Amino acid sequence: MSNDQTHPLHTTDKNTIDSLITKENPEDLDFINLARLINRYKNFPGEVEIKNDIEKILKFWKITENELFSKTKNIWSKSFRPINTNKDLVGSGFDTSN
Secondary structure, three states, X not given: OOOOEOOOOHHHHHHHHHHHOOXXXXXXXXXXXXXXHHHXXXXXXXXXXXXXXXXXXXXXXXXXXXXXXXXXXXXXXXXXXXXXXXXXXXXXXXXXXX
């Protein structure tokens, strides 16, 4: 019996992953979204497909996880703000609209 779980945001995140996996020239928002997905799924029991896709994206973009986090830290330090946080940015899973 497996303890693997399906994350509540699986469907939304899979759509994001699928859009990132084909990006040859990722933009700042793409790096930010991948870093957020890594943080979301790193210690989550299950979601092997998404975790494998994350690894594929890192290899395709020729970037390590450490390089990605360094890059995103730099992006945020330059006052990066996504245009439409509800649509473009992989959120925390919490409703922040109120």
